Amino acid sequence: MSIRHIHRATLQTWLTEGGLGTGNELALLDLRSVEAFAKGHPLFATNLPLENLERGVQRFVPRKSVRLVLIDDGDNAAEQGAAILEGLGYTDINILNGGIPAWTADGLNGLPTFDIPGIIFSESVRDLRGTPSIEAEQLKKLYDAKENVIVIDTRTRDEFARGHVPGAVNAPGEEILYRFLDQVPNPDTFVVVSCAGLPRAIIGAQTLIDAQVPNRVAFLEDGTAGWTRATLELATGGEKRAPASSGAAAFGIKHAQALGERQKIRTVNQQGVEAWLADTTKRTTYLLDIRSAEEYEAGHVAGSISAPGGQLLAVSHRTVATRGARLVLIDDDGTRAVTTAYWLQQRGWEVHLLENASSGASTGPLKQVPELLNS
Template sequence: MSTSSIEPSTAAANTIDTDTLRRWLADGAELAVLDIRPSEVVGYASPLFATNLPAERVAAEIDRFVPRPVVRTVLVDAGDGAADALAAELAAAGRTNVHVLAGGIPEWTRAGTDGLPTFDIPGQDFSLGIRDERATPVVTAAELKTLKDEGADVVVIDTRTVPEFTAGHVPGAVGVPGAELLLRFADVVPSPDTHIVVSCAGLPRAIIGAQTLIDAGVPNKVSYLHDGTKAWKQENLELETGATALYGPVDDAARERAAARVRAISAGDEFPRIDVATAHAWAADPGRTTYLLDVRTPEEFDQGHLPGSINAEGGQLLGVSYRTIAVRGARVVLIDDPTAARASVVAHWLQRRGFEIAVLLHDFATAQS
């Protein structure tokens, strides 16, 4: 039976049907959608592409994902009723605007997934759109193998996280997470004659990484590896494991070289620059949700960060923003060091996905000295 036919007398007051969720996804007002199924079931987040916060973690972690208790929040379960008890628990704790999608994911997908609206734009869809719009150059795994066998001047840059890179990558690749590309580029690729091939596990981060370098005006030939490590294995080629080649520390000379790339990629972008006081005032605004996202590496964040900020490694934020940004319509403040290399890359792409972006640059080195 369709949830839209549930009689008011039998449905809980905080239960909504699929038609209501469709309207809410389109109305432009702040909205949080939490998929409370186990992470191993949700996987890459299809079909809703909403924030996955398993039921057992919701009560302890919801304040991070949905900072303002008054925000409309929809809990989506596996159709097993788990969301009902959780909604009641949250209501008792003061979150009275929490709703349950009747029937959960099974009801949401009952008529199939074609044409279903999503909470966030899937990274695959977004990257393919960029590829088609910009005609991003591509090489296949077989072509890359031939280039390597022939001794061509080619460098493979893997734009995934360090743990993903360590688990398996194209032999000889260098691990440089996506948002770090402009900051680390000069050290990883010192010659303008080197052919750069950007890789990930599949397509999204490779395409965005390659187009980032192209938009930043690097002089090199740049391509992405079609289907990344997946394609490499499909060619019956072995992956290399371990932290075999990772980006290194950044010196002042590298920052100066990165600054030119930042100016190039930001030439057509306009984002407000705010200070720390403004960021904290926004975060405390009772009428609007604001995320303070530090897009530097986890190691840098651990060494020092602004109070109230959370670490959202830039490359991951580009590919799977819904894992961090659970409230549609929220303001997003990207925090970086004065070089702005990470924030500029993230802002360059996130604003194309409809996010309201501001940038906060902070001299962490001086603050810690």
């Protein structure tokens, strides 16, 4: 095995020819620090800082024969990373000459990316489907008139606690159908979906519309950013968490079926997954538990990784470092898995739902590496 250095034109070709849905796998690791990555990540690659590479890479890149590209800040970190990977048995290691500075030397226009930026995908959904929206000032008028309206914030629990539209309830992306009937028992209630800006709000609103809930639905233009820009104050604090009621669970399953039928989402049994995981020569298979981290910690399918569905949808590259890989999603009743698969499939991923996932539960520690995922 040899470690190769590649020109940015080569990576451009690989990204263009090895897009999602082509079956060509490509792993891309950005070895810069979390802080440097947060300031700009034009490739939308997976961030795995050099100091965490040895202990984290097998979780992000489980197949050691996959084509793997390392990116740094032009500071020789990729060379060090390549030596580590070689020692771990990876056999197709490539270093981007000059790193991020060389990649962006002529600007970003026309450059391909590893993952589809969430804002681009969600705006394309909005434009294609005509997802309804409402401005902050309009929502405030409905509030003041005491109209029958509710705001569902689709961000994570921590983000919600830091600041949300007053009166909003929290349902992280994958839970919007799962918790819907508990949060919106009246079919006449106008539902406004919010996030910090646009992407998760658009996807949340369109999920409800495509799942054929009986309510009128729209997304809040620019979310909490639009709310504060209208000189309106945010509320803070979180919510008590409880499992969805039996009625809400049944409602979620029923309406998730509309999503599954629309996208023809496939399932796989335990034996099929085991065969995929055993074949490490041709394809990468990720076994992803899309429930909350707390549920995962209480019991999960052996070998699975905690990857809450809302974040998996918003920033899949933070969890899945191999483009073109096969994704198997795990849930206890299927609603959240179907909701997540519905959008991942539209983004080009090959997705399957694990049948009878609860029968394979086992307890164990989280396999997440939080400091690697919070960038």
